[in-house]
Amino acid sequence: MTASARPVATAVTIVGAAGFALAAWWLVPWGAAPSGLTPVPASDVFSATEVARAEAYSRWALTWSLGSLAVSVGVACWLGFTTIGARLVAHLPGRWWLKVVLAVAACELIGRVATLPFSAAARQLRLEAGLTDQAWGSWAIDVLLGQAVVLVVTSLVLLVLVGCARRWHRVWPAVAGLALACFALLASFAYPLVVEPLFNRFTPLPDGSLRTSVLELADREGVAVDDVLVADASRRTTTLNAYVSGFGATKRVVLYDNLVDDTPEDQTLSVVAHELAHARHDDVLVGSALGALGVLAGVGLLGLVMPPRPGGREGVPDPARTPRVLAWLAVGALLVSPVQSGISRSIETRADVDALRATKAPVPFVALQRALAIRSRSDPTPPALVQFWFGSHPTVLERVGLVRDMT
Ligand SMILES: [Zn+2]
Numbered sequence: 001m002t003a004s005a006r007p008v009a010t011a012v013t014i015v016g017a018a019g020f021a022l023a024a025w026w027l028v029p030w031g032a033a034p035s036g037l038t039p040v041p042a043s044d045v046f047s048a049t050e051v052a053r054a055e056a057y058s059r060w061a062l063t064w065s066l067g068s069l070a071v072s073v074g075v076a077c078w079l080g081f082t083t084i085g086a087r088l089v090a091h092l093p094g095r096w097w098l099k100v101v102l103a104v105a106a107c108e109l110i111g112r113v114a115t116l117p118f119s120a121a122a123r124q125l126r127l128e129a130g131l132t133d134q135a136w137g138s139w140a141i142d143v144l145l146g147q148a149v150v151l152v153v154t155s156l157v158l159l160v161l162v163g164c165a166r167r168w169h170r171v172w173p174a175v176a177g178l179a180l181a182c183f184a185l186l187a188s189f190a191y192p193l194v195v196e197p198l199f200n201r202f203t204p205l206p207d208g209s210l211r212t213s214v215l216e217l218a219d220r221e222g223v224a225v226d227d228v229l230v231a232d233a234s235r236r237t238t239t240l241n242a243y244v245s246g247f248g249a250t251k252r253v254v255l256y257d258n259l260v261d262d263t264p265e266d267q268t269l270s271v272v273a274h275e276l277a278h279a280r281h282d283d284v285l286v287g288s289a290l291g292a293l294g295v296l297a298g299v300g301l302l303g304l305v306m307p308p309r310p311g312g313r314e315g316v317p318d319p320a321r322t323p324r325v326l327a328w329l330a331v332g333a334l335l336v337s338p339v340q341s342g343i344s345r346s347i348e349t350r351a352d353v354d355a356l357r358a359t360k361a362p363v364p365f366v367a368l369q370r371a372l373a374i375r376s377r378s379d380p381t382p383p384a385l386v387q388f389w390f391g392s393h394p395t396v397l398e399r400v401g402l403v404r405d406m407t
Contacts, residue, residue, distance in 0.1 A: 009303025080327025
């Protein structure tokens with residue numbers, strides 16, 4: 001970055017951050033819980049044996065996932081904030097764009113190899129707890145596919161950043177920020193069509209009483225649903241889930257096949273009502289818009305933390321600095337996690353409240369929350385800091401607490 005790019009980087013940071021704060025204040029349903037989120041005692045929902053089993057599993061699951069995170073951020077910082085990454089890139093062949101793609105691939109590969117033992121340990125733990133019966137070969141294909149998606153997306157992001165910084169010395173933070181904000185929106189829109197089919201097969205929910213009830217519920221909640229899809233998740237997991245993805249023409253409600261096959265219909269409808277609430281409020285679009293503004297602010301900040309070096313062309317425009325950009329992205333993602341999680345918990349709380357209002361069926365709701373937690377062995381009382389930083393949903397005891405507050 002030349003010194004004259006700093007004013008633009010500052011302006012982009014301020015516009016992005018202010019836009020994000022305003023949009024978050026306006027669009028996020030803060031205070032969706034009628035009387036705050038108050039957990040019920042664990043003993044109201046689970047037996048002592050169930051709690052002990054969940055805690056034993058969660059302790060190790062958390063160890064592996066936090067370990068993996070620490071190693072991946074640590075490796076990114078080691079490559080980016082020492083001279084090691086830059087020296088590595090110096091050996092790479094080709095023009096700037098090829099160097100950038102190869103640098104991303106090398107850094108991602110080193111990070112992936114370093115975290116592989118944690119992923120394998122986590123998979124072994126899930127296998128032993130009966131949460132998956134996926135064979136190692138098919139698991140390895142998932143890991144490779146997941147890594148390929150990360151590689152493509154990260155390379156595109158870096159190519160836009162470096163390309164803009166090389167082309168527009170002064171205004172690149174604005175150009176790259178806007179381009180990547182649009183890319184974030186587009187990626188979220190295209191995700192159900194491009195990425196999800198790589199991992200699962202989707203079939204329409206077959207005709208029958210469940211399909212009829214789902215469409216009736218959608219009608220009552222005023223949600224236009226073209227189709228409800230079933231994903232073949234059972235080949236990978238025994239846990240239950242459902243989600244909404246995409247927006248506009250790509251919006252879809254997806255149920256895991258094991259939720260359709262092994263769950264009583266009133267409980268499945270409780271999940272569907274939750275997902276329909278997301279669809280009705282366009283929560284995916286809201287999340288994507290917030291993400292896009294966050295990206296804008298992030299690119300501005302990147303312009304500020306990667307100052308110019310003598311000679312003017314170093315910093316972001318220099319492919320040798322790609323490992324440093326990746327390190328800042330890793331640190332940034334970790335630091336914004338509590339904000340993302342807090343927003344997500346508010347949106348999830350509103351979906352629960354709406355589902356309870358729409359179905360007027362608190363008993364299946366509680367039975368379902370219990371089943372979800374037992375199946376996934378989730379800790380009813382996760383460490384407060386972990387829940388604050390990474391918890392995308394209220395805890396199971398908080399969700400059951402909603403029922404008590406609303407009835
Ligand atoms: Zn949800």
